[in-house]
């Protein structure tokens with residue numbers, strides 16, 4: 001068992017009970033994400049351990065492990081915990097809401113701090129963000145919390161960039177049951193990356209105003225060329241065509257529509273990963289993560305995902321609230337290729 005051979009950054013899921021052995025087996029871990037944990041992030045480690053409070057479902061517990069062959073440093077700057085090597089950084093920021101500092105303000109503050117940190121550390125290419133916070137579909141003072149989050153995030157990007165859409169990373173925004181606003185991110189030194197949109201979907205940053213005063217600041221996918229390997233980080237993908245949610249509250253067609261969206265995106269970006277490949281498919285993912293709103297829907301979702309996945313790659317099933325209340329699931333993943341392909 002080992003990660004994809006890659007110098008700067010690779011990702012794999014490791015059974016939690018094998019983690020020690022995995023790290024002793026010459027795998028240099030940069031960061032490990034523990035799902036279903038409420039522990040706090042700590043620095044006294046050889047690699048970054050990031051807890052995410054969303055429960056995972058399955059026979060055994062997996063850890064999402066980001067590895068690298070390059071020497072790395074684990075550290076903290078202001079509120080950001082990070083692990084960095086010469087090419088990439090994996091970071092995490094956490095803020096607890098108070099009556100004075102609500103979600104809107106904290107989302108702004110968190111992104112402002114992330115963007116400032118990346119400038120200072122000279123990792124100009126923000127490739128991937130994961131956003132988790134409680135009660136995503138609930139309202140504060142009449143406004144849905146997801147929309148408050150989107151406003152704060154948008155303001156931070158807009159303050160820094162004039163044509164901000166060129167800088168928006170692939171992202172995930174999923175609601176937790178508890179815990180702080182948690183934003184995990186990956187950024188790179190390289191400028192050999194690219195943000196990608198899905199031909200079946202309106203770009204989220206161009207959603208009409210009915211979805212919120214400020215549009216969601218994310219790209220459908222981000223491609224990153226790290227020399228030895230190339231990666232496609234695919235954002236949380238749901239049953240949305242154009243800008244409209246489809247198959248409201250209807251699990252099975254939502255999953256099928258999500259698969260079509262993924263197929264469309266992979267087809268659209270396949271040449272970046274491999275010039276010779278006729279197609280890149282869902283089953284070629286190196287890691288695929290499925291978020292479901294209701295734990296009871298998991299047996300069915302899992303069965304249908306597994307049919308799609310026939311391959312040997314790793315997958316994870318997490319329980320969390322999708323950012324539109326009518327959506328029941330969302331799928332994200334990482335696809336990779338060697339640069340010699």
Ligand code: 3EB
Pocket residue numbers: 131171172173204216217218235236237238240323324
């Ligand atoms: C969507 O496509 C569904 O706000 O960061 C997916 C991925 C979604 C990321 C985000 C939201 C986000 O609009 C929701």
